[in-house]
Amino acid sequence: ETGVTQTPRHLVMGMTNKKSLKCEQHLGHNAMYWYKQSAKKPLELMFVYNFKEQTENNSVPSRFSPECPNSSHLFLHLHTLQPEDSALYLCASSGALSTGELFFGEGSRLTVL
Amino acid sequence: AQTVTQSQPEMSVQEAETVTLSCTYDTSENNYYLFWYKQPPSRQMILVIRQEAYKQQNATENRFSVNFQKAAKSFSLKISDSQLGDTAMYFCAFMKHSISFHAGKSTFGDGTTLTVKP
Numbered sequence: 001e002t003g004v005t006q007t008p009r010h011l012v013m014g015m016t017n018k019k020s021l022k023c024e025q026h027l028g029h030n031a032m033y034w035y036k037q038s039a040k041k042p043l044e045l046m047f048v049y050n051f052k053e054q055t056e057n058n059s060v061p062s063r064f065s066p067e068c069p070n071s072s073h074l075f076l077h078l079h080t081l082q083p084e085d086s087a088l089y090l091c092a093s094s095g096a097l098s099t100g101e102l103f104f105g106e107g108s109r110l111t112v113l
Numbered sequence: 114a115q116t117v118t119q120s121q122p123e124m125s126v127q128e129a130e131t132v133t134l135s136c137t138y139d140t141s142e143n144n145y146y147l148f149w150y151k152q153p154p155s156r157q158m159i160l161v162i163r164q165e166a167y168k169q170q171n172a173t174e175n176r177f178s179v180n181f182q183k184a185a186k187s188f189s190l191k192i193s194d195s196q197l198g199d200t201a202m203y204f205c206a207f208m209k210h211s212i213s214f215h216a217g218k219s220t221f222g223d224g225t226t227l228t229v230k231p
Binding site (some may be wrong): 004031033038041042043045046048049050055056090094099100101102104105106107 | 117146148150157158159160163165199204208210211216217218219221222223224231
């Protein structure tokens with residue numbers, strides 16, 4: 001049903017671990033996004049990639065490292081995270097003909113112990 | 114910078130009745146898009162309805178319609194004949210108009226949790 005797939009859906013990691021979140025879109029879109037969704041806070045834009053090039057880094061700490069090998073795949077590499085980084089991480093994509101509409105994945109629920 | 118405000122953190126409505134969710138925004142832009150997204154519990158966020166700022170006519174999508182007041186910078190969502198499946202968090206979002214193939218940045222409100230009661 002979804003054109004944007006995120007894995008894993010749930011992730012628990014310690015503060016010293018290194019893990020990665022993956023996002024894949026099958027919609028032929030040119031832009032991909034990472035958003036952070038925390039309880040009681042609005043969606044926070046983290047990174048934007050357009051045609052594989054990073055066009056936005058919204059002052060995200062370096063413990064979050066994005067990677068976009070092509071227009072269909074987006075990764076978020078995680079290392080030495082803090083408990084306050086626990087949140088739902090949403091990937092989204094958009095295309096030139098979609099007049100700004102974002103297509104979201106189901107999200108990766110991250111818990112940092 | 115743009116801001117989007119949703120003043121109703123939670124709302125409830127009886128099944129089959131009508132409910133209106135409020136959204137106001139602040140921008141100096143003249144050409145932009147406004148969106149309502151729906152995020153059901155544990156499911157992906159999807160677009161409900163979209164409005165182009167240059168269009169005076171309010172957008173409608175089946176049971177969903179908006180009241181777009183550009184001068185007042187207000188963009189409310191009306192859900193008619195509410196159904197149990199409408200239970201979700203609803204986000205209002207703003208995006209400045211961008212040229213083709215440019216990745217736009219959307220600004221979201223805090224969201225309104227809507228519960229439809231049987």
